[in-house]
Amino acid sequence: MYELKINGRTYRVSAYEDEPLLWVIRERLRLTGTKFGCGMGVCGSCTVLIDGKAARSCLVPVSSVAGKEILTIEGIPENHPLKKAWIEEQVPQCGYCQSGQIMEAYALLLENPRPTKKQVIERMSSHLCRCGTYNRIVKAILKASGGKT
Amino acid sequence: MITRRDLIKMGGLTLSIMLMPAGYRLLKAEEVPKRYAPNLWINLSKDNVLTVFVNKSEMGQGVYTGLPMIIAEELDFPWERVKVQPAPAGKPYVDPKMGIQLTGGSTSVSNMYEILRLAGASMREMLLASASKKLGIPKEKLIAKGGYIIAGDKRYTYGEFSELANKEPLPEKPRLKSPQEFIYIGKGVPRIDVPEKTNGKAIFGIDTFEEGMLYMVVERPPYFGAKPLKVDTSEVKREFPQVEVFTLSSGGVAVCGDSFWTCQKARQKLRVEWSESFVKGWKDKDFENFFLSKLKDKGQVVKVKGTPQKAYEESPIKVEETYIQPYLYHATMEPMSCLAWLKKDECIVYAPTQSQTWVLESAKRISGLPESRIKVITTYLGGGFGRKANVEFVAEALEASKKLGKPVKLIYTREDDIKSGYFRPYSATHIKASADKEGNINSLSFKIAVQPLLNGRASVEGVENMFYAIPNLLVERVDVELPVSFWFWRSVGSTHNAFSIETIIDRIAYKAGKDPAELRLKLLKDNPVAYRVVEYAMEKSGWSKNFGKGKAVGMAYHYSFGSHACHVAQVSLEKNKVRVHKIVAVIDVGPLVVHPDLIRSQVEGAIAMGLSMALKEQVSFKDGGVENTNFHAYQILTAEEMPQVEVHILTSKREMGGVGEPGLPPTAPAVANALLWGYGIRINSLPIRL
Numbered sequence A: 001m002y003e004l005k006i007n008g009r010t011y012r013v014s015a016y017e018d019e020p021l022l023w024v025i026r027e028r029l030r031l032t033g034t035k036f037g038c039g040m041g042v043c044g045s046c047t048v049l050i051d052g053k054a055a056r057s058c059l060v061p062v063s064s065v066a067g068k069e070i071l072t073i074e075g076i077p078e079n080h081p082l083k084k085a086w087i088e089e090q091v092p093q094c095g096y097c098q099s100g101q102i103m104e105a106y107a108l109l110l111e112n113p114r115p116t117k118k119q120v121i122e123r124m125s126s127h128l129c130r131c132g133t134y135n136r137i138v139k140a141i142l143k144a145s146g147g148k149t
Numbered sequence B: 001m002i003t004r005r006d007l008i009k010m011g012g013l014t015l016s017i018m019l020m021p022a023g024y025r026l027l028k029a030e031e032v033p034k035r036y037a038p039n040l041w042i043n044l045s046k047d048n049v050l051t052v053f054v055n056k057s058e059m060g061q062g063v064y065t066g067l068p069m070i071i072a073e074e075l076d077f078p079w080e081r082v083k084v085q086p087a088p089a090g091k092p093y094v095d096p097k098m099g100i101q102l103t104g105g106s107t108s109v110s111n112m113y114e115i116l117r118l119a120g121a122s123m124r125e126m127l128l129a130s131a132s133k134k135l136g137i138p139k140e141k142l143i144a145k146g147g148y149i150i151a152g153d154k155r156y157t158y159g160e161f162s163e164l165a166n167k168e169p170l171p172e173k174p175r176l177k178s179p180q181e182f183i184y185i186g187k188g189v190p191r192i193d194v195p196e197k198t199n200g201k202a203i204f205g206i207d208t209f210e211e212g213m214l215y216m217v218v219e220r221p222p223y224f225g226a227k228p229l230k231v232d233t234s235e236v237k238r239e240f241p242q243v244e245v246f247t248l249s250s251g252g253v254a255v256c257g258d259s260f261w262t263c264q265k266a267r268q269k270l271r272v273e274w275s276e277s278f279v280k281g282w283k284d285k286d287f288e289n290f291f292l293s294k295l296k297d298k299g300q301v302v303k304v305k306g307t308p309q310k311a312y313e314e315s316p317i318k319v320e321e322t323y324i325q326p327y328l329y330h331a332t333m334e335p336m337s338c339l340a341w342l343k344k345d346e347c348i349v350y351a352p353t354q355s356q357t358w359v360l361e362s363a364k365r366i367s368g369l370p371e372s373r374i375k376v377i378t379t380y381l382g383g384g385f386g387r388k389a390n391v392e393f394v395a396e397a398l399e400a401s402k403k404l405g406k407p408v409k410l411i412y413t414r415e416d417d418i419k420s421g422y423f424r425p426y427s428a429t430h431i432k433a434s435a436d437k438e439g440n441i442n443s444l445s446f447k448i449a450v451q452p453l454l455n456g457r458a459s460v461e462g463v464e465n466m467f468y469a470i471p472n473l474l475v476e477r478v479d480v481e482l483p484v485s486f487w488f489w490r491s492v493g494s495t496h497n498a499f500s501i502e503t504i505i506d507r508i509a510y511k512a513g514k515d516p517a518e519l520r521l522k523l524l525k526d527n528p529v530a531y532r533v534v535e536y537a538m539e540k541s542g543w544s545k546n547f548g549k550g551k552a553v554g555m556a557y558h559y560s561f562g563s564h565a566c567h568v569a570q571v572s573l574e575k576n577k578v579r580v581h582k583i584v585a586v587i588d589v590g591p592l593v594v595h596p597d598l599i600r601s602q603v604e605g606a607i608a609m610g611l612s613m614a615l616k617e618q619v620s621f622k623d624g625g626v627e628n629t630n631f632h633a634y635q636i637l638t639a640e641e642m643p644q645v646e647v648h649i650l651t652s653k654r655e656m657g658g659v660g661e662p663g664l665p666p667t668a669p670a671v672a673n674a675l676l677w678g679y680g681i682r683i684n685s686l687p688i689r690l
């Protein structure tokens, strides 16, 4: 049995010791906004924040996060500038990668509230989007951070 | 599932669109024959909410927005009050031009445009008629606008008259808006699915649950064409006694357990002996040799015009090239996943499918139940690109649920997904083309060896029907048989054929020292729409000042899925890596632009995928199976590699074209052509490797 703090709430859940946090969040707790894409840390779909840092939850064993603050897409308020910018720029197509993209952007802005376009592109290049929404993602992040688009 | 009864009960004003032998018809709910259900339901409720039951899969192309928007336009209804629900699968929800319920071929909006307008306009007139009776004011004195009936200085919501309006007969010939009156068409509205997708609330196939469900993963052979001979579960059983293992008719071995992670752990202990296969042991080179040898087989002549061989021999300028293009993986970000529950007398399937019809067929076959006992719930699709029109994964989940008597959620891991195949087929193409001194192409002989899709029609797609006026033409195909499964991939045959044809044109131009854009204009002189698309691309890209030998700028034009597209790519080589800076894209979509931003985003996406194919993608093989089984090795385009994209949309008086696919084919050849003019590099196989 693990005790997890997610989006300010405490969940008790049983899982295998080596079970990736991703599957616990998604399938056991049914917070399905966090997505499975590759299971090996390459695509970024499963990104969550752990104690304020972006982490690929498919690589994080659930046993390692007890007591840590986990933030998922559901925990970011709907009126957050990032989410608003995402809607204004009409970023998502199929939408599947977008939770991970937004979580990464959120972590980026925590570290660097006014990133340059170059910094945004560099950071977001570790996230895959098969629908090709990259340019809109960059625009939305710059918009949310008040930077030049 | 929504039934006719539910809708009658729902109250308000309800119309339905139904496919009849003579085409679409608009019907009132009670007019729908009992044993049939219509293709599309539209309901305007008492509290003034418009709900549309859409018979298409939303996979990112914006169909949940495009179709209701057209109804809301004629109804003159506020967009914030429009809702969408996926229509449940059944005979009724069939697309007339395709005969099955399938989302693909870029046809969604174009097929339904007129009937949707008629539906909105009819509803508006019925509301006006009932308001006139109730208020005792002549119809001419009433205005229906923005969801309100306006009578002098008083206004009432549409919803207030919806019940009454439902009793009105359908108007014979409702007045349609003139384009000047449009509030949405041509301008667009915010996408209906975007907020949900931004907040992590959109439900995809992988996000569905039923109480008491089991999870399932499917172990696949290490090489294509093999079946399980012996399945040794002794180790699995020792550690995971509850886990069920059995073979599936797809040739995979199912591992079912109480959680996804249980299945993943259990499958490590599984020992399967696989049968032999023709391709066992094959590497990339073996595929190449095989396809090249097939190219020497006698082809099937698809089209012949004039005397291509004679023209070739007599011409001063000749080019002859052989192209190799690899198997491509769809790489939908959501892998195949499905939840199926086959009970004794009912069957429920949640699937991210592009083909509700085929899901239904599978469910009928596997369950033995009649259609009325089967409920197919289409979730959002985390990418489709053709792959999710294939329903083998759905059948696997159904089979497992039947065997175990429980709901079963199947999840393909990324590795399982890529190993499941259904790739864009591999192809080898041989082209001979000739031209006069001016570079005017006078002959083209095209021969392709490829696994045939659509009875081979896809093999020559984009060549056999091209608009270039080439007097001597030969198109041949060789149908290849191999145990590697293949399928539709965004823009299908045009993915490979646009590449070979469009690069050949530039090779000729290069040899003749002529401008390839001018050359295309000459070849397209009989088709004013195509001509204008190329001309417009020249203008918008600043072709005359940017193009030239030594400048890495390239163009490609292609017609597919009813639309013409021409791209101009600006490229450079940086440390031997191709860098695409900008793509100017022009697309002609036919008579009108319904939703410009949807078109733009589709073209942006198609370009990203086309570029990914040009620069990075290839399924590589080891021992006859996939070697690059996850994204670290099967790489796709990233944000860093995404060029600036400029999309220009043109219209022309003709049938409406698609928008999801046509932006893809010209991308790779435009880049390759830029490399030819800029650096003298000839690309004959993809992905581009320098």
Ligand code: FES
Binding pocket: A035, A036, A037, A038, A039, A040, A041, A042, A043, A044, A045, A046, A047, A056, A057, A058, A059
């Ligand atoms: S699923 Fe975790 S990075 Fe891809």
Ligand code: FES
Binding pocket: A092, A093, A094, A095, A096, A097, A098, A128, A129, A130, A131, A132, A133, B060, B333, B382, B383
């Ligand atoms: S929006 Fe579809 S994968 Fe990114």
